[in-house]
Amino acid sequence: MTKWFSAPQSIMLARITSLAQATFSAAIAFHLAMNPAFAGDPFRDNNPRAIGDKTEAAFRAVFQKGNYPEAENYLKQALASEPNEPLAYAMRASLAYTNNDVATLATYSTKTLEAGQKLIATDPLRGNLYTAVGTFLEGAVIITREGAGGAAQALGKLRQVYQYLDKAEAISANDPELNLIKGYMDLLLAVNLPFTNPDEAIQRLEKNAAPQYLVDRGIAIAYRDLKNYSQALDYANRAVKATADNPEVYYLKAQILHEQGRQQNSRQLLQDAIANFDIALSKKSQLPADLVKQIQSERSRANDTLKSLG
Structure with missing residues (x-):
């Protein structure tokens, strides 16, 4: 069990709502490798699992293309033709959270x-892994519906999550799918709690998780939140290179450039940030409406920052 469970409930409550979306818009947003060795399993070159072609296509639609409507269509097919694959249900729940659809989130959790x-x-490896994912999603439902009143119950769910993850890790500590999910969870918690160190989570992702461009994207987010913008930009550039059709990676790069530009009072960096916001917005029809509004708002702030430099 990780040490951050000793955190005061007030701190954990303040973080768990954002972690619910951050983790399951990221940690279960599993990207396909650019050239997967085995159809249906984007994580493993050895001992691949038969995850399912429609589920795989949904991954590709969201996380290579950043195309949410296309992913919704593939998920409908996956849920009908691949009913025993928990990853399809987890993705459906994650998309429901993104769309603020709590009823659907609850159903698919x-x-x-x-x-x-x-x-x-x-x-048992993937079974325990997705039992952990489902338990976490149920915690997200509780905190979304009940707010502070559900804090104790949600924290109980979070403890259960790590119990199941520990069981999965005992089976195969180096499994890339396990390390992707657990690495994202640990990293997102570490950068949001002041007394924790993200180094171990970053090492977990770099050493054992896959595919690489999701690793790079997660570490970019971590360094962004730690305000280490130079490192964040390096990893964001790697993610952009690997998934050049995905507007969300340009959005991430734009965020990093904006903060770096503000820090350095650099017109060039701010102009680069705006250019990357614009690339993301050029494919706004593919993205959830709330995400488009957020990108537009952040672009406007970046423009205001640029104007303030004269």
Whole structure:
């Protein structure tokens, strides 16, 4: 069990709502490798799992192309034709959270948990992993619906999450899918809690997680939140190079450039930030409406910052 469970509930409550979206818009937003060795499993070159072609296509639509409507279509097909794959349910729940659809989030959180529990009998590694994911999603439902009143129950769910992750890790500590999810969770918690160190989580991602461009994107987010903008930009550039069609990676790069430009009072960096916001917005029809509004708002702030330099 990780040390941050000793955190005061007031701190954990302040973070868990944002962690719910951050983790499951990222940690279960599994990207396909650019040239996967085995169809259906973007994580493993050895001992691949039959995750399913439609689920794989949904990954590709969201996380290579950044195309949410296309992903929704593939997920409908996946849920019909690949009913035992918990990752499909987890992705559906994550998209519901992104769309502020709490009822659908609740439905597919439960389905993720049930599919994960069922999978334990035949694949205990992934079964425990997705039982953890489903449990986390149920915690997100609680905190979304009840706010502060659900803090204690949500924290109880979070403890259960790490119990299941520990079981999965005991089976295969170096599994790339496990390390991707657990690495993202640990990293997002570490950068949001002042007494924790993100180095271990970064090492977990770099050493054992896959695919690489999701690793790079996660570490870029971590360094952005730690205000280490030079390192963040380096990893963001790697993610852009690997997933050049995805507007969200340009949005991430724009955020980093904006903060770096503000820090250095650099017109060039701010202009570069605005250019990357514009690339992201050029594909706004592919993105959730709330995300488009957020990108537009941040672009406006970057423009204001540029104007303030005269």
